[in-house]
Amino acid sequence: MEKSEDIKELATALSKAQGEMGGASKDAANPFFKSKYADLGSVVHALKQPFADNGLSYSQFPIAENDRVGVETILMHKSGQWLSNSVLFKPTKQDVQGAGSVITYARRYSLQALAGIPSEDDDGTAASAPAKARVVTADDQGWINAINAKTSKLEEITDPAYREFIKGKLK
Secondary structure (H helix, E strand, O other), X not given: OEEOOOOHHHHHHHHHXXXXXXXXXXXXXXXXXXXXXXXXXXXXXXXXXXXXXXXXXXXXXXXXXXXXXXXXXXXXXXXXXXXXXXXXXXXOXXXXXXXXHHHHHHHHHHHHXXXXXXXXXXXXXXXXXXXXXXXXXXXXXXXXXXXXXXXXOHHHOOOHHHHHHHHHHOO
């Protein structure tokens, strides 16, 4: 993390903004895991007005280093004080769609962490709970059979999380 020499006014403004922010709505669906999540739009919606009311703004820039991509997120205050942090990940698929997916995830998680925004109905224990076993559906088995028979390729699955799930089920 990098920051301006002084962040007193920024810290005060962020504290006030956090007192005004609610959680990010889990209104986007992940069909492969039958779950809901707070997408980037929900995160921005949760912080937009409290940030504006307290003289805060942010910028996010795509960055790349070797085979990793991500974002630099900068939190700014009207006083000129700022905080900055970068996060990089290696895309599962080395193409534009893979890079775009990583950048979107990085933007959402970086902004959510920076602002201290929880997802609605997140009680903080989900991360430490054991993962529930996902039942293999007929569609999943179709992919598994096709890949094992070499009539389809794992790379044809565009969702990285779903691709990892199927990969774990292959012989």
